[in-house]
Amino acid sequence: MSAKLEKNQTTANSQPTTWFKAAPVSALPENGGACIKYKDLQIAVYNFSRRNEWYACQNLCPHKMQMALSRGMIGSQGDEPKVACPFHKKTFSLKSGKNLNGDTCDIATYPIKVEDGYVYIGFEE
Amino acid sequence: MTRVIVIGNGMVGYKFCEKLVAASSKGDFQLTVFGEEPWPAYDRVHLSSYFTGSDVDALSLAPRSWYEENGIDLRTNELIVSIDRKLKQVLSHTGKVMAYDKLILATGSGAFVPPIGGVEKKGVFVYRTIEDLDAIMAFGKKARSAAIIGGGLLGLEAAKATMDMGLNTHVIEFAPRLMPRQLDAAGAAVLKSRLEELGIAIHLNKNTRKIHGNGKLTGLEFADGADLSVDMLVISAGIKPRDELAKTCGLPTAARGGIIVNQNLQSEADDNIFAIGEVASCQNMIYGLVAPGYEMASQVVNQLCGKTSRPFLGFDMSTKLKLIGVDVASFGDPFGESAPSRTIVYENKRSGIYKRINISPDGKRLLGGVLVGDAQAYGMLLQMTQNSMPLPPNPEDLILGSRGGKESGGAGLEGLPAEAQICSCENVTKGDICKLIENEGLSHVEEIKSCSKAGTGCGGCVPMVNDLLKMQLKTLGRQVKNNLCEHFPYTRQELLDLVKVREIKTFDQLIDQFGQGDGCEICKPAVASILASTWNELIIRQDTIQDTNDRYLANIQRGGTYSVVPRIPGGEITPDKLIVIGQVAKKYGLYTKVTGGQRIDMFGARVDQLPDIWEELIVAGFESGHAYGKSLRTVKSCVGSTWCRYGVQDAVSFGIRVEERYRGLRSPHKLKGAVSGCIRECAEAQSKDFGLIATEKGWNLYVCGNGGSKPQHARLLINDVDSETVLKYIDRFLMFYIRTAEPLNRTATWLNKLEGGIDYLREVVVNDSLGIAETLEREMEFMIQTYACEWKEVVNNPQLRAKFKHFVNDDEGDPSIAFQEMRGQKIPASW
Numbered sequence: 001m002s003a004k005l006e007k008n009q010t011t012a013n014s015q016p017t018t019w020f021k022a023a024p025v026s027a028l029p030e031n032g033g034a035c036i037k038y039k040d041l042q043i044a045v046y047n048f049s050r051r052n053e054w055y056a057c058q059n060l061c062p063h064k065m066q067m068a069l070s071r072g073m074i075g076s077q078g079d080e081p082k083v084a085c086p087f088h089k090k091t092f093s094l095k096s097g098k099n100l101n102g103d104t105c106d107i108a109t110y111p112i113k114v115e116d117g118y119v120y121i122g123f124e125e
Numbered sequence: 126m127t128r129v130i131v132i133g134n135g136m137v138g139y140k141f142c143e144k145l146v147a148a149s150s151k152g153d154f155q156l157t158v159f160g161e162e163p164w165p166a167y168d169r170v171h172l173s174s175y176f177t178g179s180d181v182d183a184l185s186l187a188p189r190s191w192y193e194e195n196g197i198d199l200r201t202n203e204l205i206v207s208i209d210r211k212l213k214q215v216l217s218h219t220g221k222v223m224a225y226d227k228l229i230l231a232t233g234s235g236a237f238v239p240p241i242g243g244v245e246k247k248g249v250f251v252y253r254t255i256e257d258l259d260a261i262m263a264f265g266k267k268a269r270s271a272a273i274i275g276g277g278l279l280g281l282e283a284a285k286a287t288m289d290m291g292l293n294t295h296v297i298e299f300a301p302r303l304m305p306r307q308l309d310a311a312g313a314a315v316l317k318s319r320l321e322e323l324g325i326a327i328h329l330n331k332n333t334r335k336i337h338g339n340g341k342l343t344g345l346e347f348a349d350g351a352d353l354s355v356d357m358l359v360i361s362a363g364i365k366p367r368d369e370l371a372k373t374c375g376l377p378t379a380a381r382g383g384i385i386v387n388q389n390l391q392s393e394a395d396d397n398i399f400a401i402g403e404v405a406s407c408q409n410m411i412y413g414l415v416a417p418g419y420e421m422a423s424q425v426v427n428q429l430c431g432k433t434s435r436p437f438l439g440f441d442m443s444t445k446l447k448l449i450g451v452d453v454a455s456f457g458d459p460f461g462e463s464a465p466s467r468t469i470v471y472e473n474k475r476s477g478i479y480k481r482i483n484i485s486p487d488g489k490r491l492l493g494g495v496l497v498g499d500a501q502a503y504g505m506l507l508q509m510t511q512n513s514m515p516l517p518p519n520p521e522d523l524i525l526g527s528r529g530g531k532e533s534g535g536a537g538l539e540g541l542p543a544e545a546q547i548c549s550c551e552n553v554t555k556g557d558i559c560k561l562i563e564n565e566g567l568s569h570v571e572e573i574k575s576c577s578k579a580g581t582g583c584g585g586c587v588p589m590v591n592d593l594l595k596m597q598l599k600t601l602g603r604q605v606k607n608n609l610c611e612h613f614p615y616t617r618q619e620l621l622d623l624v625k626v627r628e629i630k631t632f633d634q635l636i637d638q639f640g641q642g643d644g645c646e647i648c649k650p651a652v653a654s655i656l657a658s659t660w661n662e663l664i665i666r667q668d669t670i671q672d673t674n675d676r677y678l679a680n681i682q683r684g685g686t687y688s689v690v691p692r693i694p695g696g697e698i699t700p701d702k703l704i705v706i707g708q709v710a711k712k713y714g715l716y717t718k719v720t721g722g723q724r725i726d727m728f729g730a731r732v733d734q735l736p737d738i739w740e741e742l743i744v745a746g747f748e749s750g751h752a753y754g755k756s757l758r759t760v761k762s763c764v765g766s767t768w769c770r771y772g773v774q775d776a777v778s779f780g781i782r783v784e785e786r787y788r789g790l791r792s793p794h795k796l797k798g799a800v801s802g803c804i805r806e807c808a809e810a811q812s813k814d815f816g817l818i819a820t821e822k823g824w825n826l827y828v829c830g831n832g833g834s835k836p837q838h839a840r841l842l843i844n845d846v847d848s849e850t851v852l853k854y855i856d857r858f859l860m861f862y863i864r865t866a867e868p869l870n871r872t873a874t875w876l877n878k879l880e881g882g883i884d885y886l887r888e889v890v891v892n893d894s895l896g897i898a899e900t901l902e903r904e905m906e907f908m909i910q911t912y913a914c915e916w917k918e919v920v921n922n923p924q925l926r927a928k929f930k931h932f933v934n935d936d937e938g939d940p941s942i943a944f945q946e947m948r949g950q951k952i953p954a955s956w
């Protein structure tokens with residue numbers, strides 16, 4: 001179980017060395033998420049079109065180790081952008097990766113940018 | 126800065142932290158907490174609920190982050206092994222040494238295990254911590270029977286738990302009656318027969334002498350020579366204060382256990398050391414309840430902060446048993462022994478109710494009592510006892526209730542003095558709650574709970590807080606308001622009106638005009654349901670505001686695959702269609718099962734396979750069964766007059782007609798119906814949201830029933846109406862429910878909250894007392910006319926089809942999905 005968890009490491013606050021060209025913006029739903037494959041990682045990508053912001057995090061929900069977060073509903077709590085896991089509605093901040101309604105461990109988040117109609121996710125190799 | 130160390134992160138230890146944080150400013154104290162258990166303090170009182178949820182977080186009193194945010198150094202999984210009072214420091218099992226200025230012992234208690242030969246055998250458990258429950262659950266899977274030693278409060282709770290696990294359950298009590306400390310002989314006898322009805326075997330006057338078994342227990346032997354063979358044993362014979370630390374550092378402890386403290390909860394031997402909660406022995410008493418522990422915590426906090434504090438002079442031990450399926454309560458002086466008293470008893474053996482009150486000889490004051498089978502009056506009777514309130518002229522009314530005529534209705538809440546303590550766990554008075562409602566504008570029980578903490582301990586006072594809220598809001602002339610969530614300052618009903626009147630079609634329009642923020646997992650599906658119930662447009666055009674199941678038009682399963690449930694109206698299916706289901710399931714390797722709703726479920730489809738599967742089903746004439754939606758599920762039918770020798774109407778034909786009429790209808794929660802061909806009721810119509818039972822003259826219509834976790838029988842709305850009329854009434858009923866119910870309230874819950882109940886509902890639906898019948902029928906007609914199968918639309922629309930993919934940048938399915946085999950079919954690998 002922990003092996004699954006350790007695959008994803010937060011790089012949101014560091015300087016990414018690789019920008020992975022993930023998908024055209026048009027492939028991602030508005031105000032919702034989708035899943036991106038990068039090597040053997042699964043990354044959830046969210047388009048907050050209402051606030052014109054993008055977020056990325058691990059697709060794995062640490063609660064019951066389900067590859068599911070990209071299918072979760074997104075929203076906000078106060079100003080904090082968040083996602084709710086479809087399985088048991090654990091919600092996670094997409095900024096800090098913290099579990100907002102419980103004690104489940106943090107999720108990894110990744111830097112993300114949009115250029116020329118494409119979404120890029122940053123990794124530290 | 127005063128260094129405070131708390132040993133024990135249980136309920137009382139946590140409460141101490143919470144109160145200290147609230148009463149002091151940052152920098153006054155440096156607080157360190159040691160807890161032996163692996164997780165932060167949790168709600169032990171509701172420990173048994175762990176059996177159903179197995180969710181430690183749900184029981185947690187505060188997440189780890191709370192301790193962090195408040196500068197508390199929480200060290201779980203760390204046992205304190207000794208205290209050095211000279212150097213004023215503690216030593217943990219990891220070798221950590223830490224110094225204190227003030228030391229708080231909140232080590233609680235452990236289960237008391239009587240010295241019976243064989244308690245060390247496999248299969249013998251105690252019932253105190255999450256780890257105990259994990260062990261019981263794991264072992265219980267392989268066991269068939271269980272015995273509980275101890276017929277007290279905790280023992281009975283444990284018995285209920287093993288019974289719910291499907292085990293043959295026995296309770297062994299040493300005394301001649303159950304709950305000897307709380308109940309008199311007659312009350313205990315009634316409780317015993319109620320529990321026996323539930324299927325629990327009760328053995329009284331039994332002294333367990335030996336535990337049999339070679340390594341693993343196989344049975345018990347009693348002092349009277351009798352034997353009982355069981356696979357599992359839970360010992361719940363009382364508690365034993367964890368005073369071992371105190372003993373080794375020379376603090377005086379009581380003969381029956383517990384650290385001796387004075388009225389300030391301080392050890393006489395060392396005034397830097399306090400003991401609170403179940404480990405404290407105050408005036409030779411151990412208090413095995415949370416409320417007195419919380420009171421102790423607050424006394425010590427007050428002392429540390431230099432505030433005035435009342436001495437701790439004992440505590441009321443009234444209790445209400447929860448969970449067991451039989452109401453039991455005991456309050457004040459249950460036996461009428463502490464003072465001269467007169468006793469009034471009511472007993473109904475047939476319905477299993479026993480009530481006893483003890484009143485003062487002059488008939489003016491209530492001293493205490495016992496309630497078994499019906500403890501509704503507990504809150505009020507306890508208040509009357511504690512506040513010495515004047516009794517009615519005929520005190521027997523208190524337990525006999527209203528004889529004849531309408532309910533007396535909350536008798537006495539108004540009469541309670543403002544200082545009456547409503548929540549004893551958190552010491553919150555009636556005045557406190559009323560002030561919050563009046564001054565802070567609170568209008569919701571959850572708000573009162575979070576502002577005052579009332580009802581957050583044992584939860585016993587929540588019904589009373591609720592009544593108090595209603596009463597106070599009425600007095601203030603305010604309406605009870607249920608805002609959807611932080612993003613919409615409106616109720617569901619108000620939003621539905623706004624959607625209709627302003628012709629709002631999307632979530633974004635609604636939140637832009639009437640809400641704030643980005644929405645969340647509460648308001649999005651609620652609004653999605655409103656939009657669907659109003660405009661009936663294809664729901665996956667706004668897929669990201671739907672709950673997962675509605676987003677992918679299928680139910681998500683463990684492991685991330687989905688299930689496929691085609692509609693089989695009324696449960697009727699041709700052999701050809703059965704064959705198609707078999708072929709499709711075989712082709713895609715799906716697990717198949719007949720559901721409880723008279724149809725067939727195919728499990729284990731990957732999200733990218735869903736459109737292909739549905740394409741084949743649709744070609745064969747199937748359509749979506751909406752098993753994923755808060756919408757009509759199934760209309761169950763029996764064979765009725767076509768085949769059955771008793772049937773008086775054709776239940777299958779009518780069942781199919783009803784199911785096809787309401788298929789796809791979105792509502793606040795799921796809807797289920799049934800049609801039975803005669804009074805024998807083989808389709809279980811009285812357990813559905815709407816159910817029809819055939820009569821010689823037509824149909825009897827029942828509404829607002831459900832199965833599920835809180836089963837409720839449906840109520841008769843009208844009898845002997847013809848087919849066309851009954852459909853009209855169902856149209857009106859369903860539309861009225863859709864319009865007015867709160868999100869995720871089934872029809873039964875909705876009815877329970879509807880003022881005027883079933884009589885009012887009948888007025889609206891049958892007699893059209895609000896004059897809205899025609900509108901409701903028209904709205905339903907619109908829904909019926911605009912129905913379209915969602916899967917058909919998806920299958921035929923490449924753009925919508927494209928949404929069914931796991932990766933947006935790769936055609937591969939989710940590589941993490943894994944299965945295992947069981948009885949020749951696949952199931953998800955366990956999580």
Ligand code: SRM
Pocket residue numbers: 680681682688689690718719720721722723724725726752758759795797812813830831832833834835871
């Ligand atoms: C498949 C089935 C069990 C089975 O193998 O037989 C089933 C499976 C589920 N039920 Fe059920 N229920 C099934 C019949 C029932 C019944 C029996 C009946 O309908 O006669 C009941 C009790 C009757 C009732 O609802 O009043 C029932 C009461 C529930 C409840 C409790 C509802 C309540 O009001 O308390 C839930 C939870 C909920 O809806 O919030 C639930 C929820 C669920 C969910 C949707 C849980 C979930 O969210 O994943 C399960 C999804 C199955 C799936 O993935 O496909 N299921 N469920 C049955 C499908 C019937 C169908 O053909 O559509």
Ligand SMILES: Cc1cc2nc3c(=O)[nH]c(=O)nc-3n(C[C@H](O)[C@H](O)[C@H](O)COP(=O)(O)OP(=O)(O)OC[C@H]3O[C@@H](n4cnc5c(N)ncnc54)[C@H](O)[C@@H]3O)c2cc1C
Pocket residue numbers: 132133134135136137138139159160161162169170171172173203204205206231232233234252253254279282367370401402403404412413414415416418447583
């Ligand atoms: C199943 C069940 C149902 C109950 N129902 C009710 C009810 O309905 N109403 C009611 O009022 N009460 C009820 N109780 C009792 C209630 O839970 C207790 O009164 C309450 O938990 C006491 O709190 P405490 O903090 O004193 O002890 P605890 O909650 O037992 O906490 C003590 C903690 O200290 C830890 N500890 C002990 N020694 C050390 C050490 N040396 N170093 C570090 N940590 C240590 C223990 O591991 C434990 O986590 C129930 C109890 C159980 C088990």
Ligand code: SF4
Pocket residue numbers: 763764765766769770771772773776801802803804805806807808
């Ligand atoms: S309810 Fe039972 S007896 Fe009556 S028609 Fe249906 S199957 Fe026959």
Ligand code: FES
Pocket residue numbers: 061062063064065066068085086087088089090
């Ligand atoms: S698996 Fe995500 S909340 Fe449970």
